[in-house]
Amino acid sequence: MAAYTPSEIEARWQAAWDKEGVFTAVRDETKPKYYVLEMFPYPSGRIHMGHVRNYTMGDVIARYKISTGHNVLHPMGWDAFGMPAENAAMAIGGHPKTWTYDNIADMRGQMKPLGLSIDWSREFATCDPEYYGQQQALFLDFLEAGLIHRKNASVNWDPEDMTVLANEQVIDGKGWRSGAEVEKRDLTQWFFKISDYADELNAALEGLNNWPAKVRLMQENWIGESRGLQFAFSTTADAPKDHDRIEVYTTRPDTLNGASFVGISPDHPLAKALEADNAELAAFCAECRKGGTTAAEVETAEKMGFNTGITVRHPFDTDHHLPVYIANFILMDYGTGAIFGCPAHDVRDFEFATKYELPIISTFLPSEDADPKVTEAYVPMKTEKVFYNGGFAGEQWQTGEQAIATAIDFCESKGIGQGVTKYRLRDWGLSRQRYWGCPIPVVHCDDCGVVPEKKENLPIELPFDVTFDIPGNPLDRHPTWRNTPCPSCGKAALRETDTMDTFVDSSWYFARFTSPHADTPTVKEDAEYWMNVDQYIGGIEHAILHLLYSRFFARAMQITGHLPEGAIEPFNALFTQGMVTHEIYETKDERGRPVYHLPEDVKDGKLTDGTEVQITPSAKMSKSKKNVVDPLGIIANYGADTARWFVLSDSPPERDVEWTASGAEAAYKHLNRVHNISTRIAEMDKDNKGTGDDDLLRAMHKAIHDVTVGVESFGFNAAIAKLYGFTAVMQKTKAGYAAQHEAIKVLAQLMAPMTPHLAEDIWANQGGTGLATTAPWPKADEKMLVDDSVTLPIQINGKRRGEITVPADMPKDEVEKLALATQAVQKALDGGTPKKVIVVPGRIVNVVV
RNA sequence: GCCCAAGUGGCGGAAUGGUAGACGCGGUGGAUUCAAAAUCCACUUCUGUAACAGGAGUGCCGGUUCGAGUCCGGCCUUGGGUACCA
Numbered sequence: 016m017a018a019y020t021p022s023e024i025e026a027r028w029q030a031a032w033d034k035e036g037v038f039t040a041v042r043d044e045t046k047p048k049y050y051v052l053e054m055f056p057y058p059s060g061r062i063h064m065g066h067v068r069n070y071t072m073g074d075v076i077a078r079y080k081i082s083t084g085h086n087v088l089h090p091m092g093w094d095a096f097g098m099p100a101e102n103a104a105m106a107i108g109g110h111p112k113t114w115t116y117d118n119i120a121d122m123r124g125q126m127k128p129l130g131l132s133i134d135w136s137r138e139f140a141t142c143d144p145e146y147y148g149q150q151q152a153l154f155l156d157f158l159e160a161g162l163i164h165r166k167n168a169s170v171n172w173d174p175e176d177m178t179v180l181a182n183e184q185v186i187d188g189k190g191w192r193s194g195a196e197v198e199k200r201d202l203t204q205w206f207f208k209i210s211d212y213a214d215e216l217n218a219a220l221e222g223l224n225n226w227p228a229k230v231r232l233m234q235e236n237w238i239g240e241s242r243g244l245q246f247a248f249s250t251t252a253d254a255p256k257d258h259d260r261i262e263v264y265t266t267r268p269d270t271l272n273g274a275s276f277v278g279i280s281p282d283h284p285l286a287k288a289l290e291a292d293n294a295e296l297a298a299f300c301a302e303c304r305k306g307g308t309t310a311a312e313v314e315t316a317e318k319m320g321f322n323t324g325i326t327v328r329h330p331f332d333t334d335h336h337l338p339v340y341i342a343n344f345i346l347m348d349y350g351t352g353a354i355f356g357c358p359a360h361d362v363r364d365f366e367f368a369t370k371y372e373l374p375i376i377s378t379f380l381p382s383e384d385a386d387p388k389v390t391e392a393y394v395p396m397k398t399e400k401v402f403y404n405g406g407f408a409g410e411q412w413q414t415g416e417q418a419i420a421t422a423i424d425f426c427e428s429k430g431i432g433q434g435v436t437k438y439r440l441r442d443w444g445l446s447r448q449r450y451w452g453c454p455i456p457v458v459h460c461d462d463c464g465v466v467p468e469k470k471e472n473l474p475i476e477l478p479f480d481v482t483f484d485i486p487g488n489p490l491d492r493h494p495t496w497r498n499t500p501c502p503s504c505g506k507a508a509l510r511e512t513d514t515m516d517t518f519v520d521s522s523w524y525f526a527r528f529t530s531p532h533a534d535t536p537t538v539k540e541d542a543e544y545w546m547n548v549d550q551y552i553g554g555i556e557h558a559i560l561h562l563l564y565s566r567f568f569a570r571a572m573q574i575t576g577h578l579p580e581g582a583i584e585p586f587n588a589l590f591t592q593g594m595v596t597h598e599i600y601e602t603k604d605e606r607g608r609p610v611y612h613l614p615e616d617v618k619d620g621k622l623t624d625g626t627e628v629q630i631t632p633s634a635k636m637s638k639s640k641k642n643v644v645d646p647l648g649i650i651a652n653y654g655a656d657t658a659r660w661f662v663l664s665d666s667p668p669e670r671d672v673e674w675t676a677s678g679a680e681a682a683y684k685h686l687n688r689v690h691n692i693s694t695r696i697a698e699m700d701k702d703n704k705g706t707g708d709d710d711l712l713r714a715m716h717k718a719i720h721d722v723t724v725g726v727e728s729f730g731f732n733a734a735i736a737k738l739y740g741f742t743a744v745m746q747k748t749k750a751g752y753a754a755q756h757e758a759i760k761v762l763a764q765l766m767a768p769m770t771p772h773l774a775e776d777i778w779a780n781q782g783g784t785g786l787a788t789t790a791p792w793p794k795a796d797e798k799m800l801v802d803d804s805v806t807l808p809i810q811i812n813g814k815r816r817g818e819i820t821v822p823a824d825m826p827k828d829e830v831e832k833l834a835l836a837t838q839a840v841q842k843a844l845d846g847g848t849p850k851k852v853i854v855v856p857g858r859i860v861n862v863v864v
Numbered sequence: 865g866c867c868c869a870a871g872u873g874g875c876g877g878a879a880u881g882g883u884a885g886a887c888g889c890g891g892u893g894g895a896u897u898c899a900a901a902a903u904c905c906a907c908u909u910c911u912g913u914a915a916c917a918g919g920a921g922u923g924c925c926g927g928u929u930c931g932a933g934u935c936c937g938g939c940c941u942u943g944g945g946u947a948c949c950a
Contacts, residue, residue, distance in 0.1 A: 447948065560950095735888090
């Protein structure tokens with residue numbers, strides 16, 4: 016009996032697929048197309064199990080769709096710009112370009128043995144000038160269409176290295192290299208006007224039926240549509256010139272009578288005006304500018320305020336004056352950068368008012384007799400009815416929602432502000448002060464200002480001769496690269512040295528795959544045929560930014576004529592998969608610091624020298640914790656099919672999967688078992704008439720049904736559990752050759768999306784025609800799926816107390832009669848009559864006594 | 865801080881509001897073997913019993929329902945995101 020030898024089998028069948036070109040996607044109007052895409056990888060240099068899992072899932076879908084007669088596009092590329100390449104250049108020398116392309120070559124080499132159904136002829140990297148040149152063309156078209164503008168934004172500034180830092184490079188408020196305290200600093204930057212599309216991006220979420228509900232919800236909350244009142248407080252005489260009004264936005268205008276102060280952002284124009292001649296106030300604003308720019312950092316910082324001494328008039332009672340504070344928790348980016356504080360109904364305002372001894376005035380209470388002096392912020396759900404003791408519009412008893420609406424109407428009728436809809440979503444700043452990114456194709460001319468580069472000059476290529484020995488953007492200090500004639504007047508001018516955010520690169524690569532080497536960003540016919548992506552697969556960590564930016568880009572590309580109208584929502588279906596995790600093995604060094612150990616160095620909880628390791632629960636595989644398993648090692652030991660089978664088998668795809676050595680071993684044993692069954696059947700006497708053909712074929716049709724449902728619904732682990740069950744049936748069957756031969760061929764086909772190499776091998780050994788990969792998917796016979804009788808559990812008061820077996824089509828009342836006659840029910844009734852009997856046909860009987 | 869998830873045996877996990885623990889790992893026992901590996905078979909939530917019976921049980925507290933792992937409200941813990949990591 017020939018043994019299962021994955022290394023030999025896998026190389027052979029990969030060569031056969033290549034030779035036939037089965038994965039090369041060619042436009043074919045006679046077949047339904049199917050575009051399956053996994054989020055492309057960053058070329059870190061080594062593939063990890065997370066990649067194996069992600070690409071195997073996509074591969075299962077792609078291969079399944081091939082066998083159901085689809086023309087499949089399944090491409091692969093590299094998200095190749097970004098900080099790690101520059102960090103590597105700084106840390107170990109070398110050049111980001113060399114580092115990146117070497118990594119790509121390594122990873123491609125590691126990925127190919129997995130036997131993925133990828134059309135490698137469409138491969139590209141976002142750092143290819145051929146790609147980013149087209150991205151520059153898109154930028155110019157977007158600019159012309161008014162989708163891009165320039166404005167100020169604050170960045171993390173390292174005052175020692177004199178550079179901009181990414182959020183990731185700010186650790187505990189300090190620069191990661193210099194250790195200096197980071198500050199916020201304003202820079203003029205380029206922005207995509209994504210906020211103009213907030214309404215549309217929000218409304219269109221509803222149509223994304225094949226996206227996970229959680230992703231739609233996260234995007235909805237991120238866009239953050241709110242209805243509120245915008246109005247102005249007038250300042251009293253002591254305010255500076257041109258600041259006689261402070262415009263505020265509130266989502267709770269019903270609490271206006273509970274206002275006890277006005278808060279403005281440290282970046283508010285009024286704050287900036289006051290800074291000029293108030294040193295103490297300027298010092299406070301400087302203090303607020305310390306620290307990084309992230310929302311988490313800003314919002315978890317201790318609440319600080321500064322009384323400006325200015326007061327404003329309450330719109331309902333102009334004799335009532337409120338103090339104006341500068342407060343560090345108010346963001347200039349949201350609303351108007353100014354709020355009124357109502358401490359009685361906002362936790363943050365309550366904290367602030369307590370700290371600065373400001374009045375706390377309730378405007379509604381849980382009941383009419385509740386104490387109006389609240390001791391903590393009272394913030395009920397907006398749908399809850401409450402008693403308004405300080406209301407000014409609508410009923411005394413009303414919900415927050417009703418009160419807000421009537422308050423807006425009331426204020427509008429009195430000429431105090433307007434009801435407005437606002438969004439939390441901000442414009443997308445795309446400028447980065449870094450080298451390894453797509454250059455922004457504009458020129459700064461003393462006479463003409465900011466001038467777009469001419470399209471015929473694209474791509475604006477990155478210069479190679481740069482160094483990373485000093486902090487900052489090497490493009491800024493390059494001797495010649497910046498110098499260029501103004502595209503408008505021809506005089507000497509300077510290139511923009513900022514490059515684009517890497518999210519720009521990943522916001523349209525899916526469209527580029529439809530015509531990856533064209534000399535325009537896309538080609539109409541190709542985009543029309545292949546778009547949209549039918550199934551997109553990637554990590555939940557991209558739920559908001561990448562996916563929202565891509566949705567915006569698809570709209571912008573449609574407006575500028577680069578995508579058809581039908582592609583404004585580019586991903587028909589989305590699946591977010593979990594991570595691959597592993598236990599962490601840890602010992603301590605002589606100074607008590609943790610030392611981590613690779614799984615391959617640990618056996619039965621001990622190192623090779625016998626030292627016991629401390630085992631901490633599974634966490635995402637990471638190099639620093641050394642809890643990584645190298646896919647190459649697994650492939651060398653067991654083959655790609657085993658790795659593929661295991662990453663799919665143990666957990667639902669959307670959840671994390673824990674890699675265990677024993678699990679991989681079990682997968683390998685199972686594939687051996689299947690291989691041995693196939694060999695046994697191939698060696699059977701062809702005229703053998705056994706017993707139990709019908710049982711085997713029924714099990715086979717059930718397997719076809721269950722696996723098909725599993726694959727189509729991303730229930731890969733469930734599909735694999737069914738395949739284990741069906742394999743066990745095949746192991747024990749005494750059926751004749753014909754039935755067993757049919758069953759093993761079907762088993763090979765059902766396994767083919769997960770373990771394509773083994774499937775091809777069995778298919779060939781059983782005399783199948785052509786390739787298993789392209790053979791039509793088996794169909795389940797409905798008649799073989801139904802059983803004649805069913806066993807129903809009998810519950811008494813919801814607890815299982817017995818069961819009956821009845822014909823599947825028995826009417827309800829007869830089932831009820833039989834159930835009542837059972838010993839368990841008779842005992843429970845004890846001569847009485849049941850209160851109620853619930854019969855759910857085919858499911859359960861519940862007797863209430 | 866805010867937004868979104870997840871939490872079920874010794875472990876990974878299964879379960880359209882309808883028998884909680886499919887399938888796999890590990891463990892125990894057995895078959896095979898001179899012996900082992902490999903392979904095959906059986907058992908394996910806890911408690912309880914000689915064995916049945918019985919009782920408890922899906923992070924915690926409460927609710928809806930004939931019936932809740934599943935739905936609702938409030939917590940706890942862990943993970944993801946938080947606009948310059950990708």
